[in-house]
Amino acid sequence: MTLRGTRLGAIVGTLLAVVATACSGGGPSGPPPVELLHVSYDATRELFEEVNPRFAAQWARDHGGQSVQVRMSHGGSGRQARSVVDGLEADVVSLGLAFDVDALARQRQLLPASWAERLPNASAPWTSTIVFVVRRGNPKGLRDWPDLVRGDVQVITANPKTSGGARWAYLAAYGFATRHGHAGRRGDEAGTEFVRALFQRVPVLDSGARGSSTTFTRNRLGDVLLTWENEARLLLAANPDDGLEIVMPSESILAEPPVSVVDHSVERHQTRQAAEAYARFLWTPEVQEIAARRFFRPRDPEVLARHAADFPVLTLFTLAETFGSWDDVHRTHFADGALFDRLQRQREAE
Template identity: 40%
Template sequence: MRRSLKWLGAVTLAVAATASHAEDRTLLNSSYDIARELFAAYNPLFAEHWKQEHNENVEIKQSHGGSSKQAQAILQGLRADVVTYNQVTDVQMLHDKGKLIPSDWQKAFPNNSSPYYSTTAFLVRKGNPKGIRNWDDLVKGDVKMVFPNPKTSGNGRYTYLAAWGFASKLYNGDEAKTREFVKNFLAHVAVFDTGGRGATTTFIERGIGDVLISFESEVNNIRKEYGQDDYEVVVPAQSILAEFPVAVVEKNAERNGNSELAKDYLNYLYSEPAQRLLTTFNYRVHNAKVVEETAAQFPQVELFDVDTQFGGWDKVNKEHFASGGILDQLQAR
């Protein structure tokens, strides 16, 4: 059945029942808006693991929306036990503004507390009529793009930074030329949607644009759902590392009596069964055995990360995305 792509509001709550009988424990996972199907599949897998290890039935509830708005909801009282987001700054907010997690939360789990990752890729229409293969093809002629607004979406911020990183390498770090490239890039955007699902609706259902830019995982999932023969996925040779950080909301989990459950829920994402499941949703993973098994599924990409290329998310947000920052300057008419 085709999934609904209608905007579901800033925060939506869906119950993922994991057993037909009464649950002994309940856990709430706050996640980003395009992760519904992923966790609908992961939650029963984890529940079975927990049942075998602890002889308890557990029900996982999900709260979905833009990850920045999800984090705000927690700060305003949503008692989520764990967060599974698509941007580091949205997790960091829970420490900086609420002290709900420790300052060193990225050390709690392997790979900077990112059990899986992706990059930014393109979804084009059948036959790739505009011949889009790389970032510089996006600024040619009358090419029109659709992707989420970097002001409101972590997905959109990754797209913007990927284009900037490509241009910086192309022009050997010449900032003036890089700015001009990204200004031209932004001028080719047909629609800035508020989030990833909205951008998909615009491109698929409204038929706007020549290319949808999103996470590699998401564009592959969209193509699978809406027509292998109607769309093509293009993964540029160079792009950005998009991490998907997780954290136990320690104050909430302790208050809910779920500290051990919450930690195991996130830790199990690193297990071989969970890592294999993640690849079925086109996420890249770290488990060596699963990486080897799925090597043909993921094209080789030269990845750069936000810390190395831009000096970290704090610096990026202040310089590029703050009011009056570089993004605003480049979009000024």
């Protein structure tokens, strides 16, 4: 009887202990865990898979062992922005272009319009640019932008209305033509004529950068792929047997993919402190190094110097100096019925 009593006591005791542990979240008596939702674009999948555990370790060191879990969502930049506007409660967003972050401020005031000023480098922790990927031995001899609209060259790029990378590619092409002239024209006339000729050579417009990479490599369509520098490097690494080559044009655009805390969400989730620490963490030498190894051009001069061989020097012109603001660019080029739509309709009519 006493034996049974003790056993019963032990069982009840164990059960209580189990329940108590379960209620406290399973861990030893630490602060409650934090969850962050980070909504990002396609090209950063591999990068943040590596960055997130580092941040969690850093945060735990600084906050008495508190665990932080970063949940990820990836997709085309414009589409991701739209999901956040429609209620995907991202604590942090990192998107392909500032215009998509602006949308969060413009359409639902989820963050202040001055979001870009809150972090260094207009909130872009690294930069990238648009390069060419060509087939083994560069059979068509494509060296620079003017070569792309020569003879029977077929160009692969995504739809600039839906893809951040393709938007940068379109702007790089247009910018190059306005700076150097094209077909005897100058300024915007040259730019318009050049992108018209360029997009006439695009047989399929995928909706995202990853889609057009696959069209180029797996479906073997086209002579040259216009894409992010980091996507190009990843593509070569993923298809080692194809003999693909990267061609750096003489000039391209400085692409600045930004990051921001989403004020509306962090206030609701009470995660501002962790979200801001996460965004700032991207500028640490540790993450800059990871970014450089993933072929994003780091902002940190020391890290950049270490990886100088990976990032050939070319003239990079900025969006601001060539086009003005993203709002101007959108109105002139990508809004419904703007230049890109008109060129597409012209092409269908031909």
